[in-house]
Amino acid sequence: MTRFRARVSADGDSACWRTLARRALRAGIAPERLDWIEDGKDDDLFPVDAPWPEEDPARAPVLSRAALTLIETALCHSDPVRHDLAYRLVWRLQDEAGLLAVSTDADVARLRRMAQAVRRDSHKMTAFVRFREQPGCNGRRRFCAWFEPDHHILRRVAPFFANRFTDMDWLIATPRGSIAWDGETLDVRSGAFTRPELADDLDQLWRTYYGATFNPARVKIQAMKSEMPRKYWRNLPETNDIPALLAGADARVRRMAAQQAAPAPAFHHSLRKRLPRVPEDRD
Amino acid sequence: MKRSMSDRLSILADAAKYDASCASSGTDKRNARKAGGLGSAGGGGICHAYAPDGRCISLLKILLTNFCVYDCAYCINRSSSNVERARFSVEDVVWLTLEFYRRNYIEGLFLSSGIIRSSDYTMEQLVRVARELRLTHRFGGYIHLKTIPDASPGLIEEAGLYADRLSINVEMPTEQGLAQYAPQKEAAGIRQAMGDVRGLIDAGRDRSHGGRRPPRFAPGGQSTQMIVGADAASDRDVLTSATRLYNGYRLRRVYYSAFSPIPDASALLPVRPPPLVREHRLYQADWMVRFYGFAADEITAAIPDGMLSLDLDPKLAWALANRALFPLDLNTASREMLLRVPGLGPKAVQALLAARQHRTIRVEDLTRLNVSVRKVRPFVSARGWSPTKLADRHDLGTLFAPKPQQMSLL
Incomplete structure (x- = not known):
């Protein structure tokens, strides 16, 4: 059985994939006979690509807007199987119109998970x-x-x-x-950049804020890490302070607990004389 | 000698952190590319960092000053406390907000203040910050302002024009609690202020007869916070109070803040903080009411002392107390009932309902919906699976209870 090849760019651009997927559907190429190859990921086993079969003008591939949106999102994933998976799904959608609603289907579930990972990565970029x-x-x-x-x-x-x-x-x-x-x-x-050394004077003030807004009486490291995984830390100035904040937390809480109620400051007493609603001093 | 900017920030962020709110979502869409200036809002909200206490950092959360004429026992800034005091100028806060925002540290500002001189004076200062940001600097990021009880209506109205969200803390779950710990604050005054804000928010949404929109008022809604574990209120009291607040003032959120030991604590406070898991259980119960269709009194109905279990999450506890209703057939059960299955969330239920119109659901399919089969299995049946009748097992509680752990000595 002849195998065919589709060559796509590796940077998450869906336009190229769409053009080729439409042509492959018109040519009636089943997903198991089509290899999707990213730019620069060629193998030399079959140096010459087999020509694709004639396109059948009677075939008019259909794709709902919702399906296209989901697929375009998933195509931003870095997993090299994404083009193949997306094509298989489009192929199946031609006969099973309601397929996308079946989140329990293996292909649908996998594509949805990939789209989810892309959305999360995008969200984390806006945050970090x-x-x-x-x-x-x-x-x-x-x-x-x-x-x-x-x-x-x-x-x-x-x-x-x-x-x-x-x-x-x-x-x-x-x-x-x-x-x-x-x-x-x-x-x-x-096109890849290499990591530059960047600095900003404001970073120090931000780290001051980060340390001050942390409540040492409630340490929840797992909750922090699940939302701000370690892989992001090296580019976040404030995370440099995490070890010291954690190391000092216990002592800070103990100091708070040991602090005896000291006499109230002078302005407290003068306030009480001025405000008639305040009840008698409880101290 | 005047304190440095860094010292002021340190003191006034430390003083503000006991306010749990950090939401920056659910407001009107804004976009500097269309409107000019700096900043955008109206998306899902972004948490720009997480502190080691597990809390998200979305807004620059600071006080204008931590001097305060009130003497509320639970508050770090009460007048009788010996904490260090500091004060920001309006220009300080505007500068910090804009510079932090430009570096993408934050979504915007959450500004509160101790009460100095008078309610109106304090509120005027808060409004000035928001006005400067919005009008002078055309700042489009998120602004959350605390409203000061007893401030005059004109100031509240102006605050709502600039702020995305307004909030007043009810502080304690019950009026007795408030009277005991904050004798200078009045529950009636706080409720009145929340009612006024609700009226203004509602009015800002209505079109007039001519179809003209009035200026938007606090499009991100209002929220409040109560401190849990400082007084004797039970979880039932807390949830009943929260339900009244959600219904009566149409609040976006009620935050529960486990009373946390504070420096230089008042002698009125309990010596030990409540377990943090209590706060967590209250949030879970709150979620059950807002997203799962439970009524607040259902959740605590089977609990004599009104305290949620610390070991079991409240949805699981409810299911065990109502085990006769289970197992539910995944292929036929209603949406309302599926939402009550421990381990099934609104998204999974929605996906199940959609999928079962095309396929028959098996229990294994649940893994593809990111559902824990182990958690759900005892409560559902499906093609090829029917659990032992739950009612038949007397060791049921032990199946779910966490493994015993060494207790802390203190």
């Missing part, structure tokens, strides 16, 4: 990017950030940053590409 100020020019302030996403999410999250940080220039560099904004153009590029 830290802009560091750089010398500006032309009166506009300029910031740089470094982030390490798990999936191909730059195009998905770029509008969030442009809608929020509109009045400043910024660049977010990642191992998968970059997003830049200059007040007019939102520029998303692929």
